[in-house]
Amino acid sequence: MLQISNLKKHFGGIKAVNNVSFEIQENKITALIGPNGSGKTTVFNLISGILKADSGRIIFNKEEITNKKVNEISNLGVSRLFQQARLFNNLTVKENLLLAINNEDTKFWKNLINYKFTDEDYKKINKIAEVVGIESFMNKQAGDLSFGQKRLVEIARAIINPHKLLILDEPVAGVNPKLRKEILLLLKKLKEKGEAILLIEHDMNFTLNIADNVIVMDEGKVIAEGNPKQIKNNKNVLEAYLGE
């Protein structure tokens, strides 16, 4: 459903993403791994339109999304989780989630005349809040949450945002082991429901446990691709990590 071909992005002399090509399939969890600075997050920023590619193409559901705007790409069905906390800190958890439901809320006249969220909207966010396990603090300010709680709210917001593909940048980084397990189960549950997920993760155990397909990057290039078993035994991958 997502095809990336010959993608390039340079920052000055640094080749952050250097001729990267790969493909993602539906109903699968694909993991993008690699040492620090290997260009994973840059690939994510290119997919979600935050950065403009120097060359190459990104095709999503047969539509070219290379260099489209961030909100356009989101509305075509790519939902993103950032590595750092990016909640709307002065809004409540509930408001954070409601914002992601649809874009009726950006229609000025409709809002001015009379527009309110429907019971269905509330049901939708409550259901996902339950799945993710955040229903106990729905009315708290997002800025007052703990790190782990913020992470969960962000995951919930990314799931609520209408999408066909979830791209998650280090969903469990800095999260305690108990929560890590919960997120692992949650992602598996989502996959069973038919979600396509692309994720970046440093934790090898976590990654190999969950991914159907693994893509390894080093110094801006894809150096290996395969199922977790193949990756575990790949010489290039070991070198890239040990040579770090």
Next chain:
Amino acid sequence: MIEAYFIHLLILIGIYIILAISLQLAMGFTGLINLGHIAFLGIGAYTSALLALAGWPFWIAFLLAGLIAAFFGFLLSIPTHKLKGDYLALATMGFSFVVYAILLNWTELTRGPLGIPGIPKPSLLGFSFSSNLSFLILTAVITLISYLIIKRLVTSPFGKVLESIRDDELASKTIGKNTFKSKAIALVVSAFFVGIAGSLYAHYITFIDPSSFTIIQLIPVLLIVIVGGLASLEGTIIATVVLVSIPEMLRFVGFPSSVIGPARQILYALILLLILIFKPKGFYGKVKL
């Protein structure tokens, strides 16, 4: 005598409330540090004054004051949509100076530093608002309508979109919001209300000149917004009443008017500094810039 003075004060408070809640919409709710806010007041005041003097009915001049200011708000939103923080503040300040320079120098239209005297008092359907009491009622009605519209907007889901842009614009884009459009709407609506406040001001004072629309005039409005608390409309209204009234005490204490002008600015600037240091969220706000 006291009564007449009281009415005058209330009219000023009404005009300041519109100015301050519209700045709240842009700055408190959407996070747009617009130091060009006063420029819209000038645009509205001159539009309305010139049209009224050219014989147009008050209500058309009044609405066009809002619409033309809104149009300039739209123009300002296009080039500035990528700017944030310091840079946005400087660019909007530059806009304010450009507008001031035009008001001062386009003498064929604005009479430059001489200003425009003899602006007629408003009249509507044959009724003239020439007494201050009737003008107060007009101001109160317009202030109330402005408040209700802005209140409606910020409490609607659209208001949350604006707040999401203030808190994290990129995150707002990643959940699919067209933040360029939403910011433009916030600035346009904000400018519209400042424009009509400018019209009220022009027809109340009946004389305008460019010096009423310099960046210095922004200090009280900025102060009101910060004292009231960002993103708090009720706080803003309380702050307006208190802060517009306080310096009027100076008049009663018997300071000469040459002292009251600078003393008022000193007082405002001092309160602003103290609030920024000791109560950065203002009295009723929850949001920190």
Next chain:
Amino acid sequence: MSIITQLLINGLIAGAIYALVASGFSLIYSVNKFVHFAHGATIAFSAYALYFLFSITGLNFWLSAILAVTFGALIGLGMNLIVYKELRKRKASSVILLIASFALLILLESLVLLYFGADVKTIGYINVAKGIEIFGAIITPLQIMIILVSLVLLVLLFLFMKKTKIGKAMRAVSDNKNVAEILGINSEKIYNWTFIIGSAIAGIAGVLIALEQNLEPTMGTGLIIKGFTAAIIGGIGSVPGAILGAFLLGFAENFGIWYLPSGYKDAIAFVLLFLFLLFRPNGILGIKKGGDK
């Protein structure tokens, strides 16, 4: 020919004054990372201090000038210690610092207005000397002095930043405050120094401007706008950039009013400011520093 030379010379004089304003402003911005509008008030305070000491009290001119510059440096330091330091302690954002500096500018200008009144003041130390003719253009000895003093000061500032310990520490804090602190540099102390030095330059600018032009309470606002426009043209946070921008602005204004009505002289700066913020926010030198997230 003579008109062109005259415009060049006028541009040079304006540029020299703007360079003094912009270099101090830019120095403070580069290290402290916020827009210090009240820098304009420092200039006005020094100019009025000279007027008070020399024209009213009747002190010796050179002593008055030195005291006025010292006064400027102390005002700058005072603003940092009383207002900005407190705000930094409370983790205020650069936008809050900007609003605070704006409030300080209005506060100090209003104090001048209250004490000295709104009417224009003149120092009258140097009687309007006969201009010297160069290629058909006129320049007064005072104007030559302004250009020379500003050039000498800018060279001294450059040497200070390159050679002295404090100058080097300033550049370190400007580059990366956290790394500088790990290296044992006390950033608060360095902030104080930037305010002392930046404001002393503003003080000198105030003295020179007081001799060349009339004094008005709002003179600082006009000057700081020119100063930060110059800084943005050259690349905000870069002192050499600010100086380059200052001279470009001086020329642009003086050649601009050859085509436009002279009332639009100030508008030229604002239009340039606007254009640069929009299309080249890192300035002509293109130095990327903060702000452009």
